[in-house]
Amino acid sequence: MSVALAGAAFTGAAAALLSWAAHPFDEATEDRFSAIVFGARGIAPIGYAVLAFTLGTVVGLLVRRTLPAMAVTGVAVCTASRSPAPPAPGSAASARSARRTAGR
Structure with missing residues (x-):
């Protein structure tokens, strides 16, 4: 558990530094x-x-092999992080989305 917390803390510090810069x-x-x-x-x-x-x-617990588990995890995380972005405010897609939700 401490490895996960250390990783999350390091990632948070890097994200804060990037946001500041x-x-x-x-x-x-x-x-x-x-x-x-x-x-x-x-x-x-x-x-x-x-x-x-x-x-x-x-995945490591289920697969019980290191490299295949790393490959599956890498593909899954890259897929999750590449989800489509929400439409930008003021764009045509945002206006269509607003009209659809207003009609409910």
Whole structure:
């Protein structure tokens, strides 16, 4: 358990450092919800680290082989982190989504 906490703490520190360093860029572009930016800043990297550790542990217990478990975990975490980003506020996709939810 301490390995997972250490990994999450390290990932959180790296994400905080990246968020601090990229703050001027974020103010200039005002695009915090693109797929790359959202997954690299805030608490999302900590969630990905905990997901990878937990999934790797479970897959390792089920597969009982190190390299196949690492491969399955790597593919699963990369797939989870590549989920489509939500539409940017003010975009046409966002307007369509708002109209759909308003009609309910």
